[in-house]
Amino acid sequence: MTEPQVVIVGAGPAGIRAAQTLAAAGLCPTVIDEGARAGGQIYRRPPDGFIRPPGTLYGSQAGKAVALHTAFDGLVAAGRIVHLPRRSVVALADGTLHTVGESGSRRIGYDRLILATGATDRLAPLPGWQAPGVYSLGAMQIALKAQGVAMGRRIVLAGSGPLLTLLATQLLKAGAEVAAVLDTAGMRAQIAAFRDLAVRPSFALQGLAMRARLGRHYHAGVVLEGIEASDTGVTAIRWTDAGEQARRTACDAVGLGWHLKAETQLADLAGCRFAYDATWSQWLPCTDRMGRAGDGVYLAGDGLRLLGADGAEVAGRLAAAACLSDLGLPAPDTAADLKRLDRLERFARGIARAFPWPTDQVRALPDDAVLCRCEGITAGAVRETAAYGGAEANRVKSLGRAGMGRCQGRYCQLAAADLIAVTGGLAHAGEVGRLRAQAPVRPALVSALLEEE
Amino acid sequence: MSGTAFGAPPEPGGRLVRLAETGRQPVRFLLDGAERMALTGDTVLTAILTNAPALRQAEFGPEQRAGFCLMGACQDCWIWQEQGPRIRACSTPVAEGMRLLTRTRRDWP
Ligand code: FES
Numbered sequence: 001m002t003e004p005q006v007v008i009v010g011a012g013p014a015g016i017r018a019a020q021t022l023a024a025a026g027l028c029p030t031v032i033d034e035g036a037r038a039g040g041q042i043y044r045r046p047p048d049g050f051i052r053p054p055g056t057l058y059g060s061q062a063g064k065a066v067a068l069h070t071a072f073d074g075l076v077a078a079g080r081i082v083h084l085p086r087r088s089v090v091a092l093a094d095g096t097l098h099t100v101g102e103s104g105s106r107r108i109g110y111d112r113l114i115l116a117t118g119a120t121d122r123l124a125p126l127p128g129w130q131a132p133g134v135y136s137l138g139a140m141q142i143a144l145k146a147q148g149v150a151m152g153r154r155i156v157l158a159g160s161g162p163l164l165t166l167l168a169t170q171l172l173k174a175g176a177e178v179a180a181v182l183d184t185a186g187m188r189a190q191i192a193a194f195r196d197l198a199v200r201p202s203f204a205l206q207g208l209a210m211r212a213r214l215g216r217h218y219h220a221g222v223v224l225e226g227i228e229a230s231d232t233g234v235t236a237i238r239w240t241d242a243g244e245q246a247r248r249t250a251c252d253a254v255g256l257g258w259h260l261k262a263e264t265q266l267a268d269l270a271g272c273r274f275a276y277d278a279t280w281s282q283w284l285p286c287t288d289r290m291g292r293a294g295d296g297v298y299l300a301g302d303g304l305r306l307l308g309a310d311g312a313e314v315a316g317r318l319a320a321a322a323c324l325s326d327l328g329l330p331a332p333d334t335a336a337d338l339k340r341l342d343r344l345e346r347f348a349r350g351i352a353r354a355f356p357w358p359t360d361q362v363r364a365l366p367d368d369a370v371l372c373r374c375e376g377i378t379a380g381a382v383r384e385t386a387a388y389g390g391a392e393a394n395r396v397k398s399l400g401r402a403g404m405g406r407c408q409g410r411y412c413q414l415a416a417a418d419l420i421a422v423t424g425g426l427a428h429a430g431e432v433g434r435l436r437a438q439a440p441v442r443p444a445l446v447s448a449l450l451e452e453e
Numbered sequence: 454m455s456g457t458a459f460g461a462p463p464e465p466g467g468r469l470v471r472l473a474e475t476g477r478q479p480v481r482f483l484l485d486g487a488e489r490m491a492l493t494g495d496t497v498l499t500a501i502l503t504n505a506p507a508l509r510q511a512e513f514g515p516e517q518r519a520g521f522c523l524m525g526a527c528q529d530c531w532i533w534q535e536q537g538p539r540i541r542a543c544s545t546p547v548a549e550g551m552r553l554l555t556r557t558r559r560d561w562p
Contacts, residue, residue: 034525034544041524047494047546050474088525120526132507132519133468139523147499148474174472232506233468233519252468263526373521373529376513406528411521442525 003027004327007097007108009089009266010116012040013064013309014301016072017316018114018323021332023080025324030082030108032089032099038072040118041138042309045069046146057145059170060206064309084108091439092269095296100442112296112323115266116316119302122261122282123411124159124358127369128227129256130376133234137163137257141170150176152253156237158182158224160355161259162308165210168217180249181214182239184258185355186221196350199343224361226369227254259355260306261414267304268437270297276430279349280306281357282414283434289338291319298323306352311344362418371419372412374405382419391424393417393433409435468519469502482551483535491547498523498530498542501553508532508542509555533558 006022008015011033022029031038037045043058043065054062075081087101097108121136128134135143135151137159143149144167154177157168168181197204211218221242228236228248236250262284268274272285272293284305287293291300300319301312314337324331365371367380377400385400393416396402402416403409409416417429426432477492484504491500498520501508507517509532520530523543530542535552 046474049477049494051476052473056473120522120524130511130514130516130518132517134521136522136527139521142523143469143499144472147494147496148472149499149503150470150472151502152468153470176470176472229516231517233517370514373527374513376511406531407526410526442528 004111005030005109006112006114006323007032007110008114008116009033009097010040010118010301010303011035011038011072011083011085012116012118012301012312013043013068014118014303014312014316014319015040015114015116016068017313018116018300018320019081020071020075021317021320022324023075025329025331027324027329028080028082029114030084032084032087032097032108034086034088036085037069038083038085039065039069040312041142043068044142044146046148050148052148061309064313068313088442089266090442092266093439098440110296112298112327113270114298114300114319114323115270115303116299116301116312116319117263117266117303118312119260119262119306120410121163121257122161122259122357122414123256124258124362125365125369125371125373125379125412125415126158126224126227126256126361127366128229129254130370130373131227131229131234132232133229133253134227135253135255137161137167137255140253140255141167144170144174144176150174150253151255152234152251153177154179154251155253155255156180156182156249156251157255158184158222158237158239159255159257160185160358161257162207162351162355163257163259164355165207165214165218167255168214169210172214178217179251180237181218182222182224182237183218183220183355184222184224184358184361186242188221189356190220190354193350193354196346197354199350200347203347224358258357259352260302261410262306263303263410265408265437265441267293267297267299269439269441271295272297272299274434276434278428278430279352281352281359281429283430288322289318289341290322290334291315292322292326296326305345305348307341307344307348311341311348314340314344357414359418362415363422365415365419371415372402372405374407374412375401377402377405377412379419382416383423386420386423391420391426391432393420393435396420397435403435408438408441466505467503468506469499471503480547480549482547482549482553484553485555495547496543497532497540497545497547497551497553500547501532501542501555505555507555510557
C-alpha cells in the first residue's frame with residue numbers, strides 16, 4: 001500500500017503541530033502556506049536580514065514561538081515533511097487542491113486534508129474607514145513584527161479584544177506614538193467575564209496589567225462615531241467616552257479590530273457544515289472535539305474555534321491524531337489535550353463575552369457610511385436591498401454586491417448580516433443565512449489557473 | 454532607534470515610520486518614474502508607504518488606498534508596475550530596479 005497523502009493548509013501553530021504529529025507517526029505530510037517562513041500570523045517571522053531577537057518580537061511568548069519555528073524547520077531539513085511556502089490554495093474539489101504560487105499554479109491531490117487556515121481580524125465598519133491610513137489591528141502588528149514599522153506618526157487603536165491592548169503595549173514599547181486606545185467593550189462586560197477568564201489566571205492578569213500600563217491612553221466603554229480624513233489620509237477619529245462626552249483625537253492612522261473572524265472559505269468549499277455561534281457572533285464550521293469534519297477533512301486552530309495560539313497547538317495535535325486513527329495507524333494518546341482544549345475554550349468564550357462584537361455601532365451606521373471597502377457599497381444600499389430583495393445574506397449579495405468584492409466579504413459580511421437582520425425584523429445576524437464561499441478564495445490570474453498542468 | 458537616512462523621522466510624504474531594523478542594505482526603485490529608496494526585506498507596501506501616503510486610487514470611490522490587512526486577505530493593495538503583471542504590495546518583496554506605479558498603467562483602458 002502506498003503511503004496516504006496528507007496535506008495541511010497553513011503553517012501557523014495548528015499546522016505545525018499537526019505536521020509534527022503526523023511526521024512522528026512516520027507519515028510525510030505536505031504543508032502549504034502563504035507565508036515565506038512557517039509561524040503563521042501570531043508567530044510570524046521577519047524576512048532574512050532582520051536582527052531583532054525573539055524576545056523583542058514575541059515578548060513573553062518568545063519561547064513558544066522559537067519552539068514551533070525550530071520544530072518545523074528541523075522536520076523540513078530532515079526531509080520528514082514537505083513545505084510549500086508562498087503558495088495559496090485558491091480552490092478545492094474532489095480530493096484536489098488548486099494552488100497558486102510564484103512558480104505558477106499547481107494541483108495537489110490528497111487522501112486526507114487538514115485545514116489550519118487561522119483567522120483574520122473581525123472588522124466592523126465605521127464611517128470613514130475607507131480612508132488611507134485605516135488598517136486592521138492585525139495589519140499594524142504584522143507591520144511592526146515583520147517590517148519594523150509603525151503605520152503612522154500618531155496612531156489611534158480602536159475596537160475590542162486582546163489584540164487591542166497587546167498591540168498598544170507593543171507599539172509604545174517600540175517607540176511609536178499611540179494617541180489613544182479606544183475599547184468599545186465596557187468595564188462591566190469585562191468584569192462579568194472574569195470568572196471564565198480566571199481559568200487561565202496568568203493570561204487574565206497579563207491583560208489587566210497591560211490595561212493598567214496603558215494608563216490614560218486606555219478608554220473602556222467608548223462609542224466610535226467616525227474617522228475624518230483629508231485627501232492624503234486620516235486626520236482624526238471622533239468618539240464618545242463612557243461619560244457621554246464627545247471627543248475628537250487627531251491622528252494619521254487608525255487601527256481597527258474586534259477580536260477575530262475564523263478564515264473558513266476552504267472549509268466551506270470542502271463541504272463542511274456550519275452553525276452560527278452566538279458567543280463569537282459568527283458562523284463556524286462543525287466538527288467533533290478532535291476536529292473531524294467528515295469526508296477525510298479535519299479542521300484545527302482559529303479557523304475552527306477562536307482559541308488563540310495555545311489552543312491552536314492543541315487542536316493541531318488533535319486533528320492529526322484523529323487523522324492517524326482514521327487511517328488505521330497508531331495515534332498518540334489525546335486525553336490530556338482534550339482536557340486542555342476544554343479549559344482553553346472556556347477561557348476563549350470568556351474573552352469573546354468580555355470583548356463583544358459591537359452590534360449597536362453597526363446598527364447605528366448612517367446610510368451614507370461605506371460598508372464594503374472593496375466596492376464602496378454603503379450601509380444604506382444594503383438596507384435598501386434587504387428591504388426589497390429579502391432578508392437573506394446570499395440574496396443581498398447577488399442583488400446588491402455586498403460581499404462580492406475582492407475580499408469576498410471577509411470584512412463586511414458580519415456587519416451586513418446585522419443590517420439585514422434589523423431590516424428583516426430578525427432576532428440576530430445568525431438568522432439571515434451564511435454567505436457561501438466561492439472559488440477562487442484568493443484572486444488568481446485566470447491565466448495561472450488555465451496554465452495548470 | 455537610529456537617525457539614519459532611512460530611520461525615523463520618515464520621508465516628508467511618507468506614511469510609515471521605521472522604528473527598528475534600519476541597518477539593512479538600501480534598495481533603489483522607481484515610483485511613478487522617480488527614484489526612491491527602500492531597504493532589503495521591505496515589502497512593496499513598506500517601500501512605497503515610507504515614501505508616499507497611498508498605494509493607489511480606489512476604483513469605486515474618490516479616496517486613495519494604502520492597504521488594510523497586510524496579510525493577503527483584503528486585496529486592497531494590488532498595484533501596477535510599468536511592465537509585467539500587477540502585484541499584491543503587502544506580500545511581494547521589493548527588488549532593486551522595480552518600476553512601480555500608484556496610478557493605472559496608461560496602456561490600460
Ligand atoms: S493589504 Fe490586504 S491584501 Fe495586501
